[in-house]
Amino acid sequence: MPWTRDDLAMRAAKELKDGFYVNLGIGIPTLVANHIPDGMTVTFQSENGMLGMGPFPYDDEVDPDLINAGKQTITELPETAYFSSSDSFAMIRGGHIDLTILGAMEVAENGDIANWMIPGKLVKGMGGAMDLVAGVKKVVVVMEHANKHGESKVLKACTLPLTGTQVVSLIISTLGVFEVKPDGSGLRLIELAPDVTLEEIAAKTEAAYEVAI
Amino acid sequence: MPWTRDDLAMRAAKELKDGFYVNLGIGIPTLVANHIPDGMTVTFQSENGMLGMGPFPYDDEVDPDLINAGKQTITELPETAYFSSSDSFAMIRGGHIDLTILGAMEVAENGDIANWMIPGKLVKGMGGAMDLVAGVKKVVVVMEHANKHGESKVLKACTLPLTGTQVVSLIISTLGVFEVKPDGSGLRLIELAPDVTLEEIAAKTEAAYEVAI
Amino acid sequence: MASKIYPDAKSALEGLTFDGMTVMAGGFGLCGIPENLIAALRDTGTTGITAISNNAGVDGFGLGALLNTRQIKKMISSYVGENKEFERQYLSGELELEFNPQGTLAERIRAGGAGIPGFYTATGVGTLVAEGKELKEFNGKTYVLETGLVADLSIVKAWKADERGNLIFRKTARNFNPMMATAGKVCVVEVEEIVPVGSLDPDSIHTPGVYVDRLIQGTFEKRIEQRTVRQRAPETAAAGTEN
Amino acid sequence: MASKIYPDAKSALEGLTFDGMTVMAGGFGLCGIPENLIAALRDTGTTGITAISNNAGVDGFGLGALLNTRQIKKMISSYVGENKEFERQYLSGELELEFNPQGTLAERIRAGGAGIPGFYTATGVGTLVAEGKELKEFNGKTYVLETGLVADLSIVKAWKADERGNLIFRKTARNFNPMMATAGKVCVVEVEEIVPVGSLDPDSIHTPGVYVDRLIQGTFEKRIEQRTVRQRAPETAAAGTEN
Numbered sequence: 001m002p003w004t005r006d007d008l009a010m011r012a013a014k015e016l017k018d019g020f021y022v023n024l025g026i027g028i029p030t031l032v033a034n035h036i037p038d039g040m041t042v043t044f045q046s047e048n049g050m051l052g053m054g055p056f057p058y059d060d061e062v063d064p065d066l067i068n069a070g071k072q073t074i075t076e077l078p079e080t081a082y083f084s085s086s087d088s089f090a091m092i093r094g095g096h097i098d099l100t101i102l103g104a105m106e107v108a109e110n111g112d113i114a115n116w117m118i119p120g121k122l123v124k125g126m127g128g129a130m131d132l133v134a135g136v137k138k139v140v141v142v143m144e145h146a147n148k149h150g151e152s153k154v155l156k157a158c159t160l161p162l163t164g165t166q167v168v169s170l171i172i173s174t175l176g177v178f179e180v181k182p183d184g185s186g187l188r189l190i191e192l193a194p195d196v197t198l199e200e201i202a203a204k205t206e207a208a209y210e211v212a213i
Numbered sequence: 214m215p216w217t218r219d220d221l222a223m224r225a226a227k228e229l230k231d232g233f234y235v236n237l238g239i240g241i242p243t244l245v246a247n248h249i250p251d252g253m254t255v256t257f258q259s260e261n262g263m264l265g266m267g268p269f270p271y272d273d274e275v276d277p278d279l280i281n282a283g284k285q286t287i288t289e290l291p292e293t294a295y296f297s298s299s300d301s302f303a304m305i306r307g308g309h310i311d312l313t314i315l316g317a318m319e320v321a322e323n324g325d326i327a328n329w330m331i332p333g334k335l336v337k338g339m340g341g342a343m344d345l346v347a348g349v350k351k352v353v354v355v356m357e358h359a360n361k362h363g364e365s366k367v368l369k370a371c372t373l374p375l376t377g378t379q380v381v382s383l384i385i386s387t388l389g390v391f392e393v394k395p396d397g398s399g400l401r402l403i404e405l406a407p408d409v410t411l412e413e414i415a416a417k418t419e420a421a422y423e424v425a426i
Numbered sequence: 427m428a429s430k431i432y433p434d435a436k437s438a439l440e441g442l443t444f445d446g447m448t449v450m451a452g453g454f455g456l457c458g459i460p461e462n463l464i465a466a467l468r469d470t471g472t473t474g475i476t477a478i479s480n481n482a483g484v485d486g487f488g489l490g491a492l493l494n495t496r497q498i499k500k501m502i503s504s505y506v507g508e509n510k511e512f513e514r515q516y517l518s519g520e521l522e523l524e525f526n527p528q529g530t531l532a533e534r535i536r537a538g539g540a541g542i543p544g545f546y547t548a549t550g551v552g553t554l555v556a557e558g559k560e561l562k563e564f565n566g567k568t569y570v571l572e573t574g575l576v577a578d579l580s581i582v583k584a585w586k587a588d589e590r591g592n593l594i595f596r597k598t599a600r601n602f603n604p605m606m607a608t609a610g611k612v613c614v615v616e617v618e619e620i621v622p623v624g625s626l627d628p629d630s631i632h633t634p635g636v637y638v639d640r641l642i643q644g645t646f647e648k649r650i651e652q653r654t655v656r657q658r659a660p661e662t663a664a665a666g667t668e669n
Numbered sequence: 670m671a672s673k674i675y676p677d678a679k680s681a682l683e684g685l686t687f688d689g690m691t692v693m694a695g696g697f698g699l700c701g702i703p704e705n706l707i708a709a710l711r712d713t714g715t716t717g718i719t720a721i722s723n724n725a726g727v728d729g730f731g732l733g734a735l736l737n738t739r740q741i742k743k744m745i746s747s748y749v750g751e752n753k754e755f756e757r758q759y760l761s762g763e764l765e766l767e768f769n770p771q772g773t774l775a776e777r778i779r780a781g782g783a784g785i786p787g788f789y790t791a792t793g794v795g796t797l798v799a800e801g802k803e804l805k806e807f808n809g810k811t812y813v814l815e816t817g818l819v820a821d822l823s824i825v826k827a828w829k830a831d832e833r834g835n836l837i838f839r840k841t842a843r844n845f846n847p848m849m850a851t852a853g854k855v856c857v858v859e860v861e862e863i864v865p866v867g868s869l870d871p872d873s874i875h876t877p878g879v880y881v882d883r884l885i886q887g888t889f890e891k892r893i894e895q896r897t898v899r900q901r902a903p904e905t906a907a908a909g910t911e912n
Contacts (some may be wrong), residue, residue: 003551019670021879043833043879047528049598052833053878056656057630059707060694064457064584064648065599071455074655078867079833081877082597084604084632085454085480086536093547093784094851096879112552122513123525132556148442152571165552188629214490232427234636236704254427256590256636261697262841265590267901278828278842278892284698285897292590295877297698297838297847298723299779302772306541306790307608309636317670318453325795338748338766344772347454347791348541358691378795402902499703537788543807545780545788564786564816573807629839665864 002097002174003193005131007029008142010035010171011191012101015140018041023132025045025102026070028142032101045097047128051087052080071108091133102134104143104168106158110189111168114160115142118130126163133164141183143174145204147206150207154178154187175201177207188212216406217313218248221355223248224385224404228353229255236260236305236345239283241355245314256292258310259285260341262301265293282341288421302341306348308333313349315342316354317381319371322400322420324393327373339376346377346420358386358417365419367391367400388414403407428576430561430591430641431620435466436659438614438640443467446499448588449487450580452533453480455508455651456600459488460641462575462644463581468492474499478535480528480602482506487649496520500589502575508651527555530572532605537574539608539637544573580610584633587617590626600632602634607637610642616644672861673834673884674863678709681857681883685822686710688719689742693778693823693849694732698751702731702840705859705887706824711735718748721778723771723822723845725749730892740765745818747771751894770798773815780817781797782851782880787816810891825854825875826887830860833869834881835874843875850880857886 003011009031016022016036023045024030044053046068053068054075061075068074083091089095106114112135116126133139147153154171170210171178173211177191186211188202198211216224222244229235229249236258237243246268257266259281266281267288272279272290281287287292304310326346329339340369346352360366367384384391388403402414402420412424432438449467450570453459462484467475468491475498483490492498493511500522506512515521525550526534537545546569550556560571584604585596593615595603607613613658675681676759692710696702707726710718711734718741725744726733735741736754743765758764769777770792780788793799793817803814808813828839836858838846850856858881 021651029767030485031850043877044536048457049601051879052871056630058658059655062653064650065597067457067650067652069454071651073650073652074654076597076871078572079831080561080871081835081874082600083873083874083877085528085532085602086605088853089532090779090783091879092875093529093533093549094780094782095784096851117554122507122517124507125503126527126555127505128528129620130527130553131549134551135529163552182651192588207632208581251904258636259841261700262844264636269897271901272898273800275893275898276840278840278895280698280700280841280893280895282697284700286893286895287897289628289840290633292592293628294592294631295629295838295843297626297843298771298775298845299848302775303536303540303608304634304636306776307539307770308541308794309539309608330797333749335760337750338746338768339770339798340626341750341771343770343796344792347773347794375796393632395502533783533785540776542776542788542790543810543812544805545785546784562787567786569786592873600872627873629837629843630870 001193001195009174009175012140012142015170020044020098021096021138023097023100023136024127027103029101029103031111034119045091047088047092049083049085050080056173071088072090090132092131095135097136099138099140100132101140101142102132104141106153106160107141107168107171108155108158110184112158113163114158115163117161119161125201129163130182133167139167140170140172141168142172144205145175152204154205154207156207175204186210214406214408219244221385221387224277224390225353225363226385227321228312229253233311234258234309236310236313237350240316242314258304260301260305263293264300265290274420295375302344305344308348308350312351312353313345314353314355315345316363317354319368319373320354320381320384321368321371322381323397325371326381327371328375328376330374332374346380351382352380353383353385355383355385358388367416367418367420369420388417399423430638431589432640432642435616435642435644436469437606438642439463439466439470440608442612443470443472445472445568447472447474447578448478450610451479452579452582452601452606453479453488454598454601456484456488457648458601458603459585460583460616461579461646462642463614464491466497468497469528473497476500476502476503478502478575480504480531481624482509482512484651485511490538500524502526504531534572534575534600535602535605535609536578544571548570554586574608577610580606580613582607582615583615584615584617586619586621586626587615587641588621590623591635591641592626593633593638594626594630595632604633605643606634612639613637614640618646619643673881674832675883675885678705678859678885678887679712681885682706682709683712684711685900686715687853688712688715690715690822691719691721691820693853694722695844695846695849696731697823697841698845699848701726701826701844702823702890703826703859705885706857707732707734708902711738711740713720715902719743719745721745721818723747723774725752727751728754739800739821743767745769747774748870758894775845776847777815777818778845778852781819785817787814789814790823806902818852819852822906823849824859825850825856827860829862829864830858830870830884831864833866834878834883836867836876837869837873838875847876850876855882856880857883859885861889862886
């Protein structure tokens with residue numbers, strides 16, 4: 001049984017460590033904030049200029065001057081600090097954020113990631129994704145294992161325009177978890193979603209990988 | 214009669230304009246602040262991280278956290294803003310300061326300036342001088358016309374290691390005032406100190422210049 | 427010293443606009459955008475504008491207002507398309523678009539204001555963004571050369587200003603505004619409140635007055651793009667109604 | 670979350686020092702220097718240090734304390750020589766010295782912390798500073814390539830910190846401290862006061878806590894290099910004595 005969106009977020013939350021500073025992408029990654037283990041302190045960065053992001057506001061707390069990178073209204077915390085976009089990306093580019101969790105259209109076995117444009121379709125832009133994958137210490141991808149046409153999103157090489165090259169450390173797909181070997185030599189399958197078999201993974205994965213379960 | 218230190222500062226103060234943001238070097242340039250024309254608002258920047266520098270403090274106001282770029286204790290004004298050294302030099306390098314008034318060891322007829330080191334002598338460093346001459350919109354030099362050995366400091370070409378090339382706009386020496394032509398083609402003598410003759414200037418100036426008095 | 431304070435957005439833009447000009451506009455989404463100055467820029471009728479802004483507004487609001495009137499020729503942005511008119515003009519070829527990674531865009535503007543004509547970044551290396559740009563190795567890693575950005579005019583939204591143009595921004599409405607204030611040949615700022623000199627803490631000023639040429643007090647709609655809220659737990663909600 | 674707060678400067682440096690290391694130390698002259706951490710670094714006996722700091726302190730105080738003990742091998746600074754021992758070591762060839770223009774030094778540190786390995790500046794073009802460095806033209810003007818600086822350790826002095834390491838600096842004691850906080854692989858900070866989380870205005874924090882690894886409350890001598898004062902006019906002075 002493949003992982004649901006919430007399962008993916010829960011699995012991704014295992015990558016959090018106490019004291020981490022983390023940037024979460026839009027969509028499933030946002031849900032990771034709901035699964036911080038008890039007793040663990042994790043500080044969320046929002047690339048539009050905030051460290052220490054709080055939960056969504058109550059209706060009477062909504063402040064138009066306080067949004068996250070997905071343009072959603074949010075709240076601040078006692079430890080919050082605000083800064084400019086250039087200071088925010090100095091923080092990201094300079095390697096000061098421990099972990100980013102992002103969605104992807106495709107990931108390749110060398111850690112390449114494509115998640116910003118599909119040629120021929122309207123392109124909205126890369127936003128901060130290229131900076132995040134290039135700058136953050138550890139890049140974790142959460143995504144469907146296959147696209148709508150049933151084709152593997154875990155590939156030998158990406159076919160879509162790249163967001164970054166050799167930057168992904170861990171792929172959490174709906175079928176299992178793959179480590180990208182730090183030397184770029186390929187993937188290691190380290191976990192399966194419940195009831196997912198090695199045969200199913202093999203049938204649905206284009207990329208080469210070692211099994212290390 | 215050559216200009217005194219205070220005369221030089223008074224003459225340099227004529228380069229101030231209402232609303233200007235100005236950085237003053239150490240020594241004679243510092244005295245310019247005493248000669249701001251009545252009714253004129255000039256804001257002084259100190260490159261260690263302050264805009265809106267006030268006068269020296271009264272004895273009971275001295276604050277070790279509040280110094281100028283010459284490491285002298287100073288005061289703040291109602292309009293003061295503090296910032297970091299990188300923000301300060303972003304302001305200087307980015308051309309946001311209207312005028313800087315500096316001392317010099319040598320100036321050349323193309324606007325080159327040397328004011329930071331004498332080979333063979335102990336070198337203390339250039340501090341912010343190279344950034345100021347490269348970044349500020351207008352660079353004015355105030356200095357003795359000749360060195361201790363009676364040699365011209367207004368030269369065809371500098372002999373000392375440079376602080377910047379083709380950056381000086383105006384030379385106010387103890388004997389007179391020279392404009393550096395914006396196209397770098399030479400100097401124009403535009404003023405004489407009281408009782409100083411064209412002959413005296415000619416005898417004491419190595420650089421070529423047009424007389425335009 | 428001539429006052430930096432102008433009576434309204436229209437007068438604050440007088441003499442500053444011309445066809446074919448480059449304009450930087452602060453804001454992230456609709457948060458912290460210079461609403462008043464965008465409307466005044468629309469009313470000038472200036473055309474052929476190259477707009478540097480992280481986003482392109484929504485239909486009819488934010489920079490969307492200038493798209494409706496076809497005053498914008500080109501956008502330099504990191505993320506767009508919350509905007510049908512934008513989409514139509516872009517797909518029909520009426521509007522040029524240059525995408526920059528958000529951090530690269532922010533740094534290009536900061537560099538432009540700081541007198542830095544170029545810098546190297548790892549962002550975008552190996553992607554379309556680096557195509558045609560110079561690459562260089564530092565310590566065995568490849569970086570791409572990006573250039574500083576400046577504009578003929580920057581329009582900026584701050585929270586408070588003093589009469590000398592010292593600015594303070596509020597929460598995430600700061601975003602691109604401080605860098606843009608440094609990178610316009612002329613910088614015009616709208617704020618919610620102009621306070622007397624001496625009212626702001628000198629240690630807490632985000633943008634020193636040297637960067638601000640003209641200043642107005644505006645009125646703000648502050649439209650919200652994605653209103654997301656949570657529900658109070660029942661007891662809490664009940665307690666809330668008593669207030 | 671492990672606390673960032675250490676009981677004293679000695680414990681805050683434990684495990685962080687090694688011979689031949691690079692250390693950035695904040696401050697301008699003696700203003701805003703990390704007095705407590707400099708003293709603790711001296712007491713570690715670490716040698717062969719490359720020190721990145723705008724100045725070199727005075728005899729026996731500031732980085733002068735580490736010069737007296739010959740723990741510094743090399744200085745990267747913009748202005749030195751308020752210090753006889755410095756002068757002696759430099760002239761005798763015991764101490765290496767690299768001069769950077771002050772703005773270039775500040776920007777190199779900012780770049781190092783911001784993941785920018787190189788940038789171009791007009792500062793120093795045509796001077797000794799640009800010798801052996803790459804030049805490049807942008808819009809017909811020549812600029813020199815300068816590189817980002819990072820250090821094994823940065824020691825920083827701030828005014829206040831909250832328990833999560835958010836920092837606020839005071840007046841011109843800010844200077845090089847904020848950039849250095851970003852450019853050390855490890856950053857240790859000394860402050861005058863540690864306040865509870867939530868005590869600082871989130872819009873007024875100069876250095877967000879992400880940059881701060883360890884934190885101590887110090888005691889400060891705050892020596893003044895050039896005490897310059899003016900005299901009160903007689904009447905004012907008389908009025909002053911009444912207070």
